Amino acid sequence: MKQKIIYILLTFASVITYGQVELYMKPDKSDYNAKDIVNLTIVLELNGENLVQQSKIQLPDLSKFNIIGNGSFNQAVRDAESNVAVDQYITRIALEPKQRGKIRIGSVLVTVNNKIYKTEPFDIFIRDVEKKSVAKNTDHDVFLNMEIEDREIYQDQPTVAVLRVYSKSMDNLRKVRNIHLPEKEDLDVHPISFQKSEIDPAGYGNMPSQILAMFIVFPNESGFVEVPSVSASVNSYSSKNKIVSNKVKLNVKKLPEGSPESFKNAVGNFKVDMYHEAKEKIEAKKPVNVFLKVSGEGNLSNMELPKIESSPDYEIFAPKITTNLKAGIEGLKGYVLANYVLIPNKSGNLDIKTEEFAFFNPDNKEYVNLGKETLHLKAFSHDQVLEARSTVEKVNEYTNTLLETVNSPVLKTTTFKVKEKSRFNWKALFINGGILLGLFLLYLIFKNWQKKRIIVKEKNTPKDLGSVAETEREIRESLKTDLGDYFTYLENLKDSHDFDQFFKTVDELDAEVRNQYFQSSKDDFKQFLESYKGNAVAEEYRNLSQRIQIEKYTPVKSEEGIGELLKDIINLYSKISK
Incomplete structure (x- = not known):
């Protein structure tokens, strides 16, 4: 009786092992940060030849x-011990969480041989989720997003936007x-770079x-200021469509109270210089150029500049304004x-003064009065200027005056005027430099032509064909694959995250190695x-080929996993190619 019971139990166990179904789902980890992607792996194993999958794998509720x-x-895969065929169906899903906190992931269902199998539910924890507003163009699957990190600034203080x-x-x-x-009335926008x-x-x-x-944005008013959308176009051969980005709201704070009377609207960090460049003596009743320079970093493009105060000692005219500004990630810089x-109006000492100038420094949050x-x-008077001239300068001026007033109809005497200053002849310098550069290029062309003649002579020299064995050895050497170049290229593709090209190159490497041994197929x-x-080595090659296929069709690939796969590829193909 005992023997019959043991026989029945053994028979029942063999039937169970012969038709075993295993279904499980697991995440890559249980605790995630804000920007992490949740990777789920679902594995269905059918251990037996009579098992039939009657339904697709039904996913749980993933609305979160x-x-x-x-x-x-x-x-x-065929189990080596039991010699039973095992079919594996692997599905990987990459998810982005919409909310934070603990999220439960339900069961996966599948029907095999009229029986429903399911996985156990589990919980994952999301620490934080950063919500991003992205404008979407559903027709072309192109999204524009305007990003501004510093959204709380002072009035007339710049902030950097990235498109x-x-x-x-x-x-x-x-x-x-x-x-x-x-473009908006209460905003000043200055591009930094359009380089992709x-x-x-x-x-x-x-x-x-x-x-x-x-680009940088200067809000001219306080309060909540909205930066309008940035527009662009998507050009194709058949159409041209417009896309727009999201809008960004800025919290523009009012400038602190207690500003000096000389403060207008200058926000940043500046300095003021006033100077006169002419080397000649200043003569009364004749114009003089005076330069007022405001340099630094801030709202230089729309700030109110200090002015030169009027005085009975001189007459002043409206200035000519020139700017030299460069937009950077820290604002407008230049002058x-x-x-x-x-x-x-008179000879003697002149004191030229500017108005008081004050600005607000947002870094120190204080006003600075310069x-x-x-x-x-x-x-100097006209007589004093003449007395200060040297004898040579007086003779030159007398000669020029004479030649200007007495002009001969036969010989144009005004061309003989004595110039006050001699200028360097830049035209002659550039011409001579161009001649030297041309001669140097001709020399390089001649040397290159000589080298090509020598190479042609060497190629025309007949070489000894050698023996049959030597010829065969040369053919084998020519067919040998340089694996070092492949390994270096694969390493560069891994570092640049170009995984599609990575697996294409792996296939090319495998084909080159098989060609080295005159084998056309993998089997x-x-x-x-x-x-x-x-x-x-054969089993290692078989397992590595399966791993390559799994990683190739994984939706979200990690640099660490590709790095481990590359190490195994280098080790195996180095053994095979020896």
Whole structure:
């Protein structure tokens, strides 16, 4: 009786093992930060030949996530001990959480041989989720996003805005053109750069992204100020469509109270200089150029400049304003130059003063009063200017006056005027430099022509064909694959996150190595490895091929996983190629 019971139990156990179904789901970890992606792996194993999957894998409720990627892969594996076929169906899903806190992920369901199998639910914890507003163009799957980190600033204080474009297709990123920065009455916008950055393959939602432009914004009013959308166009061969970015609200604070009377609207860090460049003596009743320069960093483009005070000692005219500004990530830098024309009304000492100038420094949150700037000049009468001239200068002036007033109709005497200053002949310098450069280029062309003649002579010299063995050895050397170049290229692709090209290069490497041993297919190559390299190398090659296929179709790839795979590729193919 006992023997019958044991026989029945053994038979029942063999039936269970013969038709075993295993279904499980697991995350890559249980605790996530704000910008992490939740990666779920679902594995269905059918251990037996009579098992039939009657339904698709039914996912749980994932409404608390954004599904940003998924992929499936199946493989057939035969258990070496039991010699039973095991079918594995692997599905990976990449999720982006919409909320923070503890989130429960329900069960996965599947029906096999009229029986429903399910996984156990589990909880994950999301620490924080950063909400980003992204303007979307559903027709072309292109997104524009305007990012401003510093949104709480003072009035007339600059803040930097970055315009990014997102798309699931990298080809769409290259089609974005005609960027128009926002325009508004209470805003001053200055571009920093329209140079596109390198494409980031893992941007928001793991979509490729690229920086299109950077610009700075100066709000002229306090309160909540809205920065309008940035527009651009997506150009294709068949159409041209307009896309817009999101809008950003700024909290513009009022400037602190207690500003000095000389404060107008200057916000930043500045200094004021006033100077006179002419080397000749200043003569009364003749114009003089005086320069007032405000330099530093801040709202230089729209600030009110200090003026030169009027005085009975001189007459002053409206200045000519020139600017030299450069927009950077810290604001506008450079200077504003006001060129004043003054006419002294008398000879003697002149004290030219500016108005008081004050500005608000947002870094220190305080007002700075620079006071007045004073320039001391001395004007001379006409007689004093003549007396101060040397004998040579007097003779030159007399000669010029004579030649200007007495002009011969035969010989144009005004061309013989004596110049006060001799100028350097830049035209002759450039011509001589061009001649020297041309001679140098001709010399380089001649040397290159000589080298080519020598190479042609060496190629025309007949070489010894050698023996049959030597020729065969040369053919084998020519077919040998340079694995070092492949390994270096794969390392660069891993570092740049170009995983699609990475797996294409791995396939090319495998084909080159098989060609080295004159094996066209992978199955023939596996048999070749078993015969000439041993079962261990052949099994290692088989397992590595399966790993490559799994990683290739994984929706979200990690640099660490690709790095481990690359190490195994280098080790195995180095063994095979020896």
